[in-house]
Amino acid sequence: MSRTINESxxxxxxxDPKSPLGDEGNSGGxxxxxxxxxxxxxTSAEDAILMDYVxxxxxxxxxxxxxxxxxxxCGKSCRLRWANHLRPNLKKGAFTPEEExxxxxxxxxxxxxxxxxxxxxxxxxxxxxxxxxxxxVKRRHRAGLPLYPPEVCLQxxxxxxxxxxxxxxSGGGQGHLDLMQHGYExxxxxxxxxxxxxxxxxxxxxxxxxxxxDMLMKGIGSSQYYSFxxxxxxxxxxxxxxxxxxxxFDGSITSGLQSLNQSQNTCDKIVRSFGLxxxxxxxxxxxxxxxSGATQGGHSLSNGNFSASKxxxxxxxxxxxxxxxxxxxxxxxxxxxxxPLLELVDTxxxxxxxTGTVQIDCVSPHNSGLLDELxxxxxxxxxxxxxxxxxxxxxxxxxxxxxxxxxTLNMCEREWNANGDPVSPQGHSTALLIFxxxxxxxxxxxxxxxxxxxETFTGSSVKSEPVDHFFTSEEERKKIFTDLNASRPDAxxxxxxxxxxxxxxxxxxxxxxxxxxxxxxDFSSNYKDMVAETHTSSQGWGLGSCEWSNxxxxxxxxxxx
DNA sequence: AAAATTAACAACCGCCAGAAA
DNA sequence: CTTTCTGGCGGTTGTTAATTT
Numbered sequence: 001m002s003r004t005i006n007e008s009x010x011x012x013x014x015x016d017p018k019s020p021l022g023d024e025g026n027s028g029g030x031x032x033x034x035x036x037x038x039x040x041x042x043t044s045a046e047d048a049i050l051m052d053y054v055x056x057x058x059x060x061x062x063x064x065x066x067x068x069x070x071x072x073x074c075g076k077s078c079r080l081r082w083a084n085h086l087r088p089n090l091k092k093g094a095f096t097p098e099e100e101x102x103x104x105x106x107x108x109x110x111x112x113x114x115x116x117x118x119x120x121x122x123x124x125x126x127x128x129x130x131x132x133x134x135x136x137v138k139r140r141h142r143a144g145l146p147l148y149p150p151e152v153c154l155q156x157x158x159x160x161x162x163x164x165x166x167x168x169x170s171g172g173g174q175g176h177l178d179l180m181q182h183g184y185e186x187x188x189x190x191x192x193x194x195x196x197x198x199x200x201x202x203x204x205x206x207x208x209x210x211x212x213x214d215m216l217m218k219g220i221g222s223s224q225y226y227s228f229x230x231x232x233x234x235x236x237x238x239x240x241x242x243x244x245x246x247x248x249f250d251g252s253i254t255s256g257l258q259s260l261n262q263s264q265n266t267c268d269k270i271v272r273s274f275g276l277x278x279x280x281x282x283x284x285x286x287x288x289x290x291x292s293g294a295t296q297g298g299h300s301l302s303n304g305n306f307s308a309s310k311x312x313x314x315x316x317x318x319x320x321x322x323x324x325x326x327x328x329x330x331x332x333x334x335x336x337x338x339x340p341l342l343e344l345v346d347t348x349x350x351x352x353x354x355t356g357t358v359q360i361d362c363v364s365p366h367n368s369g370l371l372d373e374l375x376x377x378x379x380x381x382x383x384x385x386x387x388x389x390x391x392x393x394x395x396x397x398x399x400x401x402x403x404x405x406x407x408t409l410n411m412c413e414r415e416w417n418a419n420g421d422p423v424s425p426q427g428h429s430t431a432l433l434i435f436x437x438x439x440x441x442x443x444x445x446x447x448x449x450x451x452x453x454x455e456t457f458t459g460s461s462v463k464s465e466p467v468d469h470f471f472t473s474e475e476e477r478k479k480i481f482t483d484l485n486a487s488r489p490d491a492x493x494x495x496x497x498x499x500x501x502x503x504x505x506x507x508x509x510x511x512x513x514x515x516x517x518x519x520x521x522d523f524s525s526n527y528k529d530m531v532a533e534t535h536t537s538s539q540g541w542g543l544g545s546c547e548w549s550n551x552x553x554x555x556x557x558x559x560x561x
Numbered sequence: 562a563a564a565a566t567t568a569a570c571a572a573c574c575g576c577c578a579g580a581a582a
Numbered sequence: 583c584t585t586t587c588t589g590g591c592g593g594t595t596g597t598t599a600a601t602t603t
Contacts (some may be wrong), residue, residue, distance in 0.1 A: 041571070041597085063588070079589070080572070094569095115591060130592075139568080375580060 038072040042081050046071060050078055051086050059087075084125045089201055091123025108152050192213055 022485065038046075053069040059082065062075030071078065084090075099121055106117040112133075114126035140147050376413065 037574070060589080075588080076574090077572075078591095083590095084571080086580060112592065126573075126591075134593095136569090181567085 036072065037066070037074050037077075039077070042073075042085070046073065047081070047086055053078075054082060054086070080127075083129050089123055090125065095124075095128075099124065100132075103132060104148060104152050107133060306322050473482060 042050075048066065048070050049071045050073075052063050057064070057068065062079040062082075065071055065075060065078045066073060097554070102121060106120055110116055112130075113551070117129050118124055118126040137147060168214060185499075194322040
């Protein structure tokens, strides 16, 4: 739009520092010694000055612009103005369908790497792309549509698979061409892997396209709308720390993470990097460390359908720190993820001995005091747990009947019942994901390479073969995570989210035996009934309309002998 | 026709990394 | 080696036009 430029400003074209350039429309500025630097919309007069300057001096040295041209703008602002509006060969106007398609594809591959994406779109700026995408996110979200069209997902999947293959055969030296050339980082592997089920698993008839980015974008597309999803960068910051700590993260996830068990510091790192809290509570009856208000609010958040499926709780959204997910928010949880994903996360998140029960929460980067408090408390509890579990690690087990967990379950069940409509398109069925301690072993005690028969719960449609089809080996899965984590912390985060969340699958629900083990027979039975109900009353919802930002984080890392 | 909502855009801010001093 | 400067990037906010109610 050209609305911001008042064409009458042309009359003000002047290089006189005392001209209206210096203060016209000044909506507050900063001083830099030479005067007040103007902020706000650029006038065409300022544009002319800047263009003239660049013509004479070339790009760069933006801080000198003011000195040489008398333009009362900071160098940063000048650079931005030049890059986004004045530089030649800029393509203006709406994105063409082709460009839109490209953006979608690129975003599927790169995530919020606007500058890189812009490099693929001649004449377009990162800002343009970013704005377009954010708008798209809002629009799609509002419409309840998936962010990525299915073809993009499939494409990403194929690339992902090729990339994995390539990495596997070349030792990672030569990844997918795109990955290497364009700095494509790890595609959203875990999600892509799920997408793979689309064509394999009957239980995933139309796995909606979603990726780590998707999830993230759901959360970061706009703080206005997704304020309770951790923005990528902040998560990356947290993750970076852990990645640093895991410099030996060479695929041996277990060893890498187990090393984290060495100290409170590492525990802290885990907490921060994974956005986890470790509210281990020796007293299961007081398991939920969140204040009731937070819980409730978190519920509203996690239920936080922007379409306000629970309007009564809506107002809490703005009052609460982001991402305080209650353990009890069942009604809004998605459906359980398929076993491989669970195991993937299991593989990655090796709860060190003594970590004990871990509640994974998603910590907002914009921690409020409350959240900080919770984190602090979690750290303390974590520390406590490490100490205590050292004494009793051999006997520390997680069982369906475990009091602590059952308390959670009870809460969940109550919540579930309270929600009344557990299978509504946006209040999907729920499950707890249990991250067991020893990776190769699922909660049910089954070795990881022996994929659990998820059909146990769906009773009909879940098969285990796809697991083997997609992940040929444990090494491969580890490899994926290694690659993922090494180059795409946000994807890791997403995987973390994924792992600690539940997966919404159109028309179908997958439940792992791990979950079953946790829930116990009665609950599982109820769950199955509910699933059946879901099937019959399905409205064809998918991830696209699923509230990722809702993802509760009731992930329990339990110890296993 | 007015108000409300949504979309599109522009610009700023904070953070970070690399280069230069 | 440390500090400072600069440019770049991504997230966020604010404004306005367009559309809907």
